[in-house]
Amino acid sequence: MRRLKQLAALVLTGTLLLAxxxxxxxxxxxxxxxxxxxxxxxxxLEPDLAVINLGVESTxxxxxxxxxxxxxxxxxxxxxxxxxxxEEKDIQTSSMNLGESYTTTGYEMSxxxxxxxxxxxxxxxxxxxxxxxxxxxxxxxxFGVSSGEEAYGQALDA
Numbered sequence: 001m002r003r004l005k006q007l008a009a010l011v012l013t014g015t016l017l018l019a020x021x022x023x024x025x026x027x028x029x030x031x032x033x034x035x036x037x038x039x040x041x042x043x044x045l046e047p048d049l050a051v052i053n054l055g056v057e058s059t060x061x062x063x064x065x066x067x068x069x070x071x072x073x074x075x076x077x078x079x080x081x082x083x084x085x086x087e088e089k090d091i092q093t094s095s096m097n098l099g100e101s102y103t104t105t106g107y108e109m110s111x112x113x114x115x116x117x118x119x120x121x122x123x124x125x126x127x128x129x130x131x132x133x134x135x136x137x138x139x140x141x142x143f144g145v146s147s148g149e150e151a152y153g154q155a156l157d158a
Contacts, residue, residue, distance in 0.1 A: 055137030073134025
C-alpha cells in the first residue's frame, strides 16, 4: 500500500512539473500598444407605427367548411383594415394551419396576419374594425419607429 502511495505521489509530481513547464514563456513577446474606448449614445423617439399580429380561427365539419369560414373572416378583416387606410403591402399572412380538431368534432383552420399600422393614432380603430370583421385572436401589438436607421446615426453622434 505504501508503495502505491509513493507511486501516485511521483506521478502527480511529474504531471505538475510538466504542466508548469508548458506555462513558462520562452522569449519576451511584447504586446502591441492598444487603446480601448467605450461610449454610449441615446436618442428617444416617439413610436410612429405599430405591428399587430391578428388571427382568425374557424371550425367546420369538413376541411372545406373550415377553410371557407376562415377565408370569409380573413377577407373581411383585410377589407376592414384597408378601409381605414392600411395599405395592402402592410398586410401579410404569417401562417396558415388546417387540421382535425382535438376539442370538437370536425376541423379547425387558423390564419395569422401581420398588419403594420403607420398611424399610431388609428390603432384602436384598426383593432375594433378587425374584430368586428371576424378576427378572434389578438396575439401581439408591438410599437416601433419607421426611421430606425436615422435614429441610429443620431445616437452615434450623441
